[in-house]
Amino acid sequence: xxxxxxxxxxxxxxxxxxxxxxxxxxxxxxxxxxxxxxxxxxxxxxxxxxxxxxxxxxxxxxxxxxxxxxxxxxxxxxxxxxxxxxxxxxxxxxxxxxxxxxxxxxxxxxxxxxxxxxxxxxxxxxxxxxxxxxxxxxxxxxxxxxxxxxxxxxxxxxxxxxxxxxxxxxxxxxxxxxxxxxxxxxxxxxxxxxxxxxxxxxxxxxxxxxxxxxxxxxxxxxxxxxxxxxxxxxxxxxxxxxxxxxxxxxxxxxxxxxxxxxxxxxxxxxxxxxxxxxxxxxxxxxxxxxxxxxxxxxxxxxxxxxxxxxxxxxxxxxxxxxxxxxx
Amino acid sequence: xxxxxxxxxxxxxxxxxxxxxxxxxxxxxxxxxxxxxxxxxxxxxxxxxxxxxxxxxxxxxxxxxxxxxxxxxxxxxxxxxxxxxxxxxxxxxxxxxxxxxxxxxxxxxxxxxxxxxxxxxxxxxxxxxxxxxxxxxxxxxxxxxxxxxxxxxxxxxxxxxxxxxxxxxxxxxxxxxxxxxxxxxxxxxxxxxxxxxxxxxxxxxxxxxxxxxxxxxxxxxxxxxxxxxxxxxxxxxxxxxxxxxxxxxxxxxxxxxxxxxxxxxxxxxxxxxxxxxxxxxxxxxxxxxxxxxxxxxxxxxxxxxxxxxxxxxxxxxxxxxxxxxxx
RNA sequence: AGACACCUAGUAUC
DNA sequence: GATACTAGGTGTCT
Numbered sequence: 001x002x003x004x005x006x007x008x009x010x011x012x013x014x015x016x017x018x019x020x021x022x023x024x025x026x027x028x029x030x031x032x033x034x035x036x037x038x039x040x041x042x043x044x045x046x047x048x049x050x051x052x053x054x055x056x057x058x059x060x061x062x063x064x065x066x067x068x069x070x071x072x073x074x075x076x077x078x079x080x081x082x083x084x085x086x087x088x089x090x091x092x093x094x095x096x097x098x099x100x101x102x103x104x105x106x107x108x109x110x111x112x113x114x115x116x117x118x119x120x121x122x123x124x125x126x127x128x129x130x131x132x133x134x135x136x137x138x139x140x141x142x143x144x145x146x147x148x149x150x151x152x153x154x155x156x157x158x159x160x161x162x163x164x165x166x167x168x169x170x171x172x173x174x175x176x177x178x179x180x181x182x183x184x185x186x187x188x189x190x191x192x193x194x195x196x197x198x199x200x201x202x203x204x205x206x207x208x209x210x211x212x213x214x215x216x217x218x219x220x221x222x223x224x225x226x227x228x229x230x231x232x233x234x235x236x237x238x239x240x241x242x243x244x245x246x247x248x249x250x251x252x253x254x255x256x257x258x259x260x261x262x263x264x265x266x267x268x269x270x271x272x273x274x275x276x277x278x279x280x281x282x283x284x285x286x287x288x289x290x291x292x293x294x295x296x297x298x299x300x301x302x303x304x305x306x307x308x309x310x311x312x313x314x315x316x317x318x319x320x321x322x323x324x325x326x327x
Numbered sequence: 328x329x330x331x332x333x334x335x336x337x338x339x340x341x342x343x344x345x346x347x348x349x350x351x352x353x354x355x356x357x358x359x360x361x362x363x364x365x366x367x368x369x370x371x372x373x374x375x376x377x378x379x380x381x382x383x384x385x386x387x388x389x390x391x392x393x394x395x396x397x398x399x400x401x402x403x404x405x406x407x408x409x410x411x412x413x414x415x416x417x418x419x420x421x422x423x424x425x426x427x428x429x430x431x432x433x434x435x436x437x438x439x440x441x442x443x444x445x446x447x448x449x450x451x452x453x454x455x456x457x458x459x460x461x462x463x464x465x466x467x468x469x470x471x472x473x474x475x476x477x478x479x480x481x482x483x484x485x486x487x488x489x490x491x492x493x494x495x496x497x498x499x500x501x502x503x504x505x506x507x508x509x510x511x512x513x514x515x516x517x518x519x520x521x522x523x524x525x526x527x528x529x530x531x532x533x534x535x536x537x538x539x540x541x542x543x544x545x546x547x548x549x550x551x552x553x554x555x556x557x558x559x560x561x562x563x564x565x566x567x568x569x570x571x572x573x574x575x576x577x578x579x580x581x582x583x584x585x586x587x588x589x590x591x592x593x594x595x596x597x598x599x600x601x602x603x604x605x606x607x608x609x610x611x612x613x614x615x616x617x618x619x620x621x622x623x624x625x626x627x628x629x630x631x632x633x634x635x636x637x638x639x640x641x642x643x644x645x646x647x648x649x650x651x652x653x654x
Numbered sequence: 655a656g657a658c659a660c661c662u663a664g665u666a667u668c
Numbered sequence: 669g670a671t672a673c674t675a676g677g678t679g680t681c682t
Contacts, residue, residue, distance in 0.1 A: 009659085010661090011659095013660090013661060014659090014660040014661045014677085015679075016660095018660090039659055039661075043660090070659050070680090071659075072659065072679080079681095091681075097680095097681090098680070098681095119658085122658080122660090335665095336665085337666070337667085338672090339667070340668070340672085341667045341668090341671080341672050366665060366667075366672080366674090367666080369666080397665050397674090398665075398674095398675080399663090399664060399665065402664085402674095402675065402676085403675075406676095407676085425673085425675095426673095655682105656682080657680100657681085660677105660679070663675080665673075666673070667672075668669100668671075
């Protein structure tokens, strides 16, 4: 069976923090990057990593189709490489070919394999190209922010384990970290870890300061939305101010006093009265929304919206809990 | 004396119905537009019209300071134009510079004059920029609605007639219409009539159906905002469902039963649970806001926000009353 | 001279 | 979240 994969690179500022990614499907992709590199090195590395990963997985005998938006990469590998090898890696102007290390590595990895390269126009809506692009860009962004780039599940040696439809992320790919993940972190992480587990019902933990009128007003609204959207929200109340009666009723059993001793303030920037905003496909939502399709973009964006909510004075912390899965 | 003016452009849909405007003070401004153009052509036209108007008024010898939020315009005129003239109006990628007609006209109009361009961040509360923006946007809206754009007083050939400070809109310019203006109408009206009368305190009339949970939730929040922002809201309650006790307290004396006999339903589109959204200068508000400065954009946008609110099921009508003026 | 990719900045919107 | 209007650049090759 022919394997079809997309490969893409990204470099912020070019040159700058750079990323690469290849993508077969949601269960099989990889990404990485460097603190400083170029767009073309990212594109080349994506192809190289794809070739090596498929070989490691014992798929070197399978025909491979590589979707790539860089004519530089495709022409280098399929058209110009023979001439370069003949002429001692000199360009037409006599100067040395750049990125020779990666080009030679790709050449070696290609030996004896059936690989076809197809050009796809970038940013034109090709799904696999977009998926690779997002991951490469996300890796570059992560590295720019000083965080490690998410490596992705890679390619299991034997093909995807999941026989069921859309099995997706393996348990091994999901790190066993803290049960609660800061949404502030989630906002700047690339897409993949933000996606709720398939079948899981997202649960959100909010810390609410009743002394803040803005927070109280937002909480009222969020409680309604949560009920309408079947979103689990667990409230923690800080400070000494009493919760308004109607709000206590709305929040119900999920509201409980803070375990913290000190009601330390949320250090939101002054005047930050900006609550959540969520725009999906031109439709504007005033807050978190859980999409009917659990893998949809809306589900991912839930965490972004909550991260914005975290900027509301009076909300000291907002966390998510993906472990509240249900079959 | 140095003349300081703001210039701005607007294009609905971009490209789409477009407007331009320049603004010195309430007595000296002009606006116009086209049925179909781009944002950048609007920005350029505003500058060109300003240069021509000042020249026609015999003010070509006065130093002119142009406040502009488009780096495209400022860089084009002050930085890139020399290179373009040298290279035959070719961009760095070799393709022809766009909007060359307007750029050359501005270049001619600039000859021999003392003009300084200052960049101001758009939608950041700069008063003159906001004034120009409102007029340009209003011109585009008027043209979109098939009405002529208000041209403005222009620049009298001997200076402003108004000797008093901030003379502003004459009584003749204010139409004597119905006391209550539908906000749904106001949304598609051009900017000027939407601005509350200077010194007036806006008053809003809402018709609330307690049977709608979304409307009730929105009403709770709006009541809070109204109290914080000193906004007059008059509530009318429809239907037979009881108002929740806490909400009745919040709304207080301003809530009264509907005069209507039938509690006819608000025919919002199905699934339209999208409440108000307000973005000012990049800051996101969850609903109507009254700006401290009564001429600010926030005050104008109040009506837009309320128009959106009108799409909330359970709110049957939202009207404004500008006549509630107070000295 | 051409092609593709990668960006950076601002504005205008939906 | 998306697109369109505009410019400036680099990375790479033929």
